[in-house]
Amino acid sequence: xxxxxxxxxxxxxxxxxxxxxxxxxxxxxxxxxxxxxxxxxxxxxxxxxxxxxxxxxxxxxxxxxxxxxxxxxxxxxxxxxxxxxxxxxxxxxxxxxxxxxxxxxxxxxxx
Amino acid sequence: xxxxxxxxxxxxxxxxxxxxxxxxxxxxxxxxxxxxxxxxxxxxxxxxxxxxxxxxxxxxxxxxxxxxxxxxxxxxxxxxxxxxxxxxxxxxxxxxxxxxxxxxxxxxxxxxxxxxxx
Numbered sequence: 141x142x143x144x145x146x147x148x149x150x151x152x153x154x155x156x157x158x159x160x161x162x163x164x165x166x167x168x169x170x171x172x173x174x175x176x177x178x179x180x181x182x183x184x185x186x187x188x189x190x191x192x193x194x195x196x197x198x199x200x201x202x203x204x205x206x207x208x209x210x211x212x213x214x215x216x217x218x219x220x221x222x223x224x225x226x227x228x229x230x231x232x233x234x235x236x237x238x239x240x241x242x243x244x245x246x247x248x249x250x251x
Numbered sequence: 252x253x254x255x256x257x258x259x260x261x262x263x264x265x266x267x268x269x270x271x272x273x274x275x276x277x278x279x280x281x282x283x284x285x286x287x288x289x290x291x292x293x294x295x296x297x298x299x300x301x302x303x304x305x306x307x308x309x310x311x312x313x314x315x316x317x318x319x320x321x322x323x324x325x326x327x328x329x330x331x332x333x334x335x336x337x338x339x340x341x342x343x344x345x346x347x348x349x350x351x352x353x354x355x356x357x358x359x360x361x362x363x364x365x366x367x368x369x
Contacts, residue, residue, distance in 0.1 A: 182362060183255075183343075184343075186357050186358075186359075238299070239356060244293065
């Protein structure tokens, strides 16, 4: 079945460090891929998305590229801030309203 | 201008009680969902409704019963609450899948309801 595996956390970084959170997926065909972010005490918000191979999603300095050859959608940011501290979820959808989420990766950024 | 709202935000109750959580979306979406998030932040889909019709029903005890009076509302009723039901419950909605891939199936989440069963 369709599934997403993402890097286990927690991840702790200093401000301005480079961030990578790995995500790989298993699916037939061509799913859409997403990164969601959950700030403390809140619901999930869409961070970025990509719908086809080689698409790059970007938002708020975060980027992820849809790599079909490696079935990956790794999240990156060049310089993290304390305000980026949150839980990040990788997800996929095959277009049938069935979204599959990864286990989440908690990021803590220290000043 | 809350897009997806849930009530209550916090719910503390005794084992064995029956409780309901309400969800409303004002986005005009056709599909609504309930998710359960455990203490380790793992997110598991419970139900999905499309235009008031159940389309996803994961392995969930039948003590959980969703009710969709119209496509803007999806309520969750839980009978005979157990300790293991303690979690944060999220409602979400998404637009109908379009014929092309541009609709993405992005889901919009509510703020969550933290249920504590004592």
